[in-house]
Ligand SMILES: Nc1ncnc2c1ncn2[C@@H]1O[C@H](COP(=O)(O)OP(=O)(O)O)[C@@H](O)[C@H]1O
């Protein structure tokens with residue numbers, strides 16, 4: 227469902243991705259690991275279509291269509307979801323209002339039946355419960371005054387409701403204590419299905435204890451330099467990235 | 478999101494921009510004592526009223542027009558302005574809606590004010606001002622039952638002269654400022670409200686204004702008196718058709734809250750702001766002021782999206798002990814609009830309290846200024862003020878300015894001031910778009926969120942309307 231071939235991309239005109247290849251099939255969970263600054267977030271942002279993140283070579287196809295030709299909202303409507311590394315606050319716009327607009331657009335585009343406000347509220351409450359967020363968070367401004375962990379759980383809550391085809395999670399584990407990590411992992415695992423692809427971007431292997439990936443890739447200097455199974459993550463945990471990148475780096 | 482894209486979002490044609498052709502009787506442009514005599518005579522006013530107008534005119538002639546506001550506009554030629562116009566069909570005053578000029582009704586339909594429905598939708602009495610004259614008043618009987626007087630100021634001059642004589646100009650004196658003096662000389666019509674002692678007005682009182690004559694100055698005069706222990710909520714909504722000449726508007730609103738009374742005055746203002754080059758909008762110079770006596774409360778809430786130029790400072794004179802003044806404002810400027818708005822809270826009584834929440838949104842090449850004065854007089858023991866001014870910028874060619882003036886002459890006063898300036902950030906836009914929300918909707922959602930604190934002060938229907946208004950004002954030709 228996601229086909230990335232020899233992808234080159236710049237951030238604010240600075241080359242970051244330098245010939246990246248990755249294929250994600252439905253039902254698969256991929257973990258992308260790598261040192262800080264290696265381009266993990268860049269990859270996620272390029273795929274989601276953030277301003278200033280430009281594809282300069284190669285291609286990224288989502289269900290056969292070139293992502294480069296789609297606006298960010300069209301990518302979302304097509305079923306691509308990005309859980310942000312740093313979720314931003316939108317003061318005064320309630321989570322509920324935000325979800326309503328998002329779901330109306332995405333469900334509409336996908337030809338799913340429209341949820342009336344009663345259904346929406348019920349679904350949203352259930353999703354909150356799944357990630358251990360009090361339902362009162364639905365009334366609060368999007369991420370407004372949320373703690374770091376609450377923001378991350380809020381992202382997962384949205385993801386559960388949006389039911390994406392391809393979920394990209396950018397460092398969703400960072401800043402979470404062990405309980406929150408398990409809650410988030412449970413949420414993500416509940417979305418695992420034969421039709422859905424999941425890409426976990428993470429710096430640490432501990433998330434992978436709870437969400438066991440089918441594939442692990444190491445990203446360094448804008449390229450995937452090694453791929454393997456879940457055991458690769460453990461190896462990285464022990465040895466760090468240095469043995470792969472040829473640099474000294476402690477995880 | 479790039480500047481070009483933002484600009485595209487902000488550009489949108491003015492939805493209420495259409496003109497109705499109603500046969501009107503309009504006085505040729507120009508102002509003199511004779512014009513005032515004609516106008517007063519035409520309205521069948523008593524001599525005391527005429528004398529009051531002439532007195533105001535003489536004061537006005539002595540006054541220079543104000544230049545201190547953060548505004549730029551070509552000098553207004555007051556001899557180019559016509560001072561009287563009213564729909565002809567009013568001469569044989571309509572007894573019911575069926576008798577109202579159908580074209581007039583159609584205009585209101587276009588504006589989404591279906592009178593037929595409103596008449597049935599109990600709860601709101603509508604005193605419609607079309608140009609300068611009141612056309613229709615509904616629910617009069619129901620209000621009369623409660624002893625509430627809600628009529629045009631012209632009617633009040635005839636039927637309640639003792640109230641008008643006592644209170645007209647008592648809050649905004651004739652010579653208060655240039656535009657107030659002009660208004661006092663030539664005011665055409667407007668609303669008059671009197672709520673008797675201890676009465677809670679059974680419905681929200683609502684007036685819709687609409688400017689419809691090319692080159693006709695509009696000079697509404699509104700006077701609201703809430704007698705001891707009474708309560709009233711008053712709604713004012715405005716919108717004007719698109720046209721090319723600048724239109725002058727200089728209204729005066731006076732509020733009197735007698736001991737223990739509460740007046741809530743809400744405005745949603747949607748006049749044509751002018752095109753992208755700043756051509757054709759309305760010049761809005763308004764004097765709005767209330768006097769709050771002991772234990773009373775006056776609350777101004779306004780949502781401003783229109784006018785080429787807005788100059789407006791709804792104010793409260795906290796004369797009585799324990800009186801409360803509030804000002805909640807949202808001002809959106811786009812294109813070449815200039816808004817200079819704010820409030821004045823004058824604390825005279827002991828334990829007086831004022832709250833100011835101002836939200837300014839500037840887009841395109843517009844300039845949005847907040848100018849607020851908080852004055853604590855020497856005898857205002859324990860006065861308190863809280864002021865919060867937030868500005869939101871859409872793009873980098875617009876401006877937001879805050880001018881807080883604080884004059885405290887009493888050391889027991891507590892004054893707090895907070896100000897923020899923010900932008901609709903790329904991160905916020907990207908979060909919305911990543912969730913499938915199109916940029917247009919995203920901007921309107923973010924802006925509405927920014928205004929939430931003010932919107933929640935508006936009566937329910939008005940809050941919905943205000944939200945829609947912002948959405949329409951920000952709508953662009955995206956996609
Ligand atoms: N907005 C930006 N402008 C310029 N450089 C950026 C920007 N965002 C990221 N970078 C640079 O791109 C590189 C990759 O960053 P990123 O993708 O965030 O790495 P990771 O997520 O793997 O830690 C880094 O060198 C970083 O400094």
Ligand SMILES: [Mg+2]
Pocket residue numbers: 266267268311396397
């Ligand atoms: Mg990152």
